[in-house]
Amino acid sequence: MSARDNILNKIRKAQTPNSNAAEVIAQHLAQHPRGPRPNIPDDLVAHFKARALKLSSDVLETDDSKNVPQLLADYLREKSLPMSGVCWPELADLPWLAAGLEIHSHPPLPHLNPDGTTSHSTKPASGQVAGYLPKGEEANISLREFNDTDAVGVTSAFCAIAETGTLMMLGGADTPATTSLLPETHVAIVDPKRIVATMEDAWELMRKEFSQPPRAVNFISGPSRTADIEQTVTLGAHGPYRVLLILAPL
Amino acid sequence: MMQNNALQFKRQVTIKLADVKLQGALSRLQSRFVEGRSAVISEIADLPQTRDAAAGIRNRVLNDLEHWLLHFEREATARGTVVHWAETGEDVNRIVTEIAAQHGVKTAAKSKSMVSEECGLNDALERAGVTVMETDLGEYILQLAKEAPSHIVAPVVHKNKEEVADLFAEKHGLPRKTGIAELCREAREILRPAFLNADMGISGANFLIAETGSALIVTNEGNGRLVTTLPRVHVAITGIEKVVPTLEDVSTLLRLLPRSATGQSITNYVSMLTGKKSVTDPDGPEHFHIILLDNGRSSLLGGEMQDMLRCIRCGACMNHCPVYQNIGGHAYGWVYPGPMGSILTPLLSGLENSPDLPNASTLCGACAVVCPVKIPLPDLLRKLREKQMERGMKSRQETLLLKTWAWFALHPKLYAFATKVGVKFMAILGGKEKLLHNLPGASGWTNGRDFPAPTGKTFRELYRKEHNK
Structure with missing residues (x-):
């Protein structure tokens, strides 16, 4: 008898078998009913902003995504933070350079070779900026060097949740989870049209647009924090020290 | 398996209560988590x-x-x-x-x-x-x-x-x-x-x-x-x-x-x-x-302890527990402290190895009030105490005490007489302060605090007096 059989047998013995369990379960899964939810004000954008600020995110707004690089540059300069980092490929076309920022696509954008094939560019010349490091090279990187490369990660979001001021991130080929995790500053461009009221609405949107959840779904609500020492909240534990949300149509 | 040290509970409690840090x-x-939750x-x-x-x-x-x-x-x-x-x-x-x-x-x-x-x-x-x-x-x-x-x-x-x-x-x-x-x-x-x-x-x-x-x-x-x-x-x-x-x-x-x-x-x-x-x-x-x-x-499924399996490990029960608030988590001797631990440790790691844990509660009910999944924690603690009694796991002293009390309770006249004498005696011992610094057989109580002395009248005497006014 395997451990699996033993455990299932113990459970079976303890409980009166439910003859139509399979049906009841299938029905609950098919209907996936919602539980009680709080009333969220109609102005989802305003509510999202208020909740995000409460969770120590910074919030900026613009009506044109072309302005995002300049907003970010001003934000970083004001805080004397490094002006370089990585972004998801979909954001690579924004005018980063013009705003004085050195932002590389991670993963790298495909290049069109002279023979018509495509290949991915090698690592950005400035070094491994905030992207995750390939195996084998890690051991050679000292603490100091690593922190030097720990700069800014720019992402969008699958959607955002007004109830708690939360970003919903779906991992995928062009949306690595590390971009919002390893850098000390995470910048997320949030399309106001993609702000939903509750987590249940966010799942519904995912069900509509994807046949199954991606490997990693991450809900992010502000900078990483710890209160382990004397229950004193300290921002910047193992993840970003700050999260900047830029509301802009995408 | 992590060693269960719950047998040391009473000794640990004495140490923890005296630990200023x-x-x-x-x-x-208490202030961060209790007030934080309420906000x-x-x-x-x-x-x-x-x-x-x-x-x-x-x-x-x-x-x-x-x-x-x-x-x-x-x-x-x-x-x-x-x-x-x-x-x-x-x-x-x-x-x-x-x-x-x-x-x-x-x-x-x-x-x-x-x-x-x-x-x-x-x-x-x-x-x-x-x-x-x-x-x-x-x-x-x-x-x-x-x-x-x-x-x-x-x-x-x-x-x-x-x-x-x-x-x-x-x-x-x-x-x-x-x-x-x-x-x-x-x-x-x-x-x-x-x-x-x-x-x-x-x-x-x-x-x-x-x-x-x-x-x-x-x-x-x-x-x-x-x-x-x-x-x-x-x-x-x-x-x-x-x-x-x-x-x-x-x-x-x-x-x-x-x-x-x-x-x-x-x-x-x-x-x-x-x-x-x-x-x-x-x-x-x-x-x-x-x-x-x-x-x-x-083994908890299908029985009177199944409710405990609802637990989502939030820790609210321990944050709000007057016992946990005074002794911290280590005294409980295993992985899970506080009210949920006082139930889970005996159930998962043996009641005989954790005899004090079901009793490490005043049954004030705060844990049940804050539990997000409505586990009736005090009821489950009480059931574990019943189990201890049924299995003869209580100390000889406690069993004798309960048996004596039960005998007196079944003989109301003797009960009235005994309490009348006892209460008077304790009132004299309490003196002007009306406090007992030592109580034979209850040093566990009087080592940490004084026992308030009775005022000299039993409940029945007071009740009769009120009633005959």
Whole structure:
């Protein structure tokens, strides 16, 4: 008898078998009913902003995504933070350079070779900026060097949740989870049209647009924090020290 | 298996009550977590309905656990997750050690998992030659100090920042820091390379979602995300009772868990992990294992203790418990302290090994009031006490005392006489202060505080007097 059989047998013995369990379960899964939810004000954008600020995110707004690089540059300069980092490929076309920022696509954008094939560019010349490091090279990187490369990660979001001021991130080929995790500053461009009221609405949107959840779904609500020492909240534990949300149509 | 030291409970209590530093730490916990919860729980307008719904979700699964587990296993397997079943903590240790050997794992980075504490996993892995790094700040501090957690959410609540500063200075060999933010940054810088170098990530799972075959973890520090994203192997260990049917159901539970635990409307990160990395994924583990641990949980099903399996490990019961607030978590002797621990430890680790725990409660009921999934904790504690009585597990002194009382209670005239004499005698002993400093046979009480002396009249005498006015 395997451990699996033993455990299932113990459970079976303890409980009166439910003859139509399979049906009841299938029905609950098919209907996936919602539980009680709080009333969220109609102005989802305003509510999202208020909740995000409460969770120590910074919030900026613009009506044109072309302005995002300049907003970010001003934000970083004001805080004397490094002006370089990585972004998801979909954001690579924004005018980063013009705003004085050195932002590389991670993963790298495909290049069109002279023979018509495509290949991915090698690592950005400035070094491994905030992207995750390939195996084998890690051991050679000292603490100091690593922190030097720990700069800014720019992402969008699958959607955002007004109830708690939360970003919903779906991992995928062009949306690595590390971009919002390893850098000390995470910048997320949030399309106001993609702000939903509750987590249940966010799942519904995912069900509509994807046949199954991606490997990693991450809900992010502000900078990483710890209160382990004397229950004193300290921002910047193992993840970003700050999260900047830029509301802009995408 | 982690050793159960609950037999030392009474001795530990005496030590903990006299520990000035611990008392300071515990008062901080009370103000942060109790007040924190009360500030955000009111955001849920229909709290009673939400708690009912949460308890209902947990019951739905527990009443049909076999089918929900099988559904979960099917969905998880379909996404490339390897599901393991473990009857005991030793089985978990063996399975993780085998996975490590199979993938040539030399180092593991671990986020907080109380289930792994049940198993004593770190020691087992170290014996097998795998270096384990705890990465939750609290657990990392405990690993350096070679201590056990004293709270399921805030494991290092018993230490103050001076102690952490001394520990870091000694172990890291860096200049001693004094600020909490500096200490956090130092730990971050030490641990970053550990995340990047680890071959294996080990985590718990707050919930398993049957609909999608996913493991869901709630964290604040980001270490949970790192250990489930960077290493090439990820092992999640959790109890068989942690299954939740759907994404909607988990949303309901997530409204209550962080609010009840730390007074947050949501934790910084909620990560849902489904299957292993696909060919196109730029990150994520190539191998994803989920271990389902029984370790006595199945024996709670179908009986009067099943309600305990609803527990979502928020820690609200201990934060609000006047006993925990005074003695902290270590005195409870095993992994789980406070009211939930006083029930789980005897049930999972033997009532005979933890005779004092069901009695370590005033039955004030605060735990039941704050429990997000409506576990009737005081009722369950009372049932465990009944079990002790039935099995003759009470001390001879206590049994004799109860038998004597029962005999007098059945002889009302003698009862009245005995109490009349007793009360008068105690009133004289109490003197002007009306306090008893010593009481034969009750030194456990009078060592810590005075016993208020009776005023010289019994309840019956007072009642008669009031009535005949």
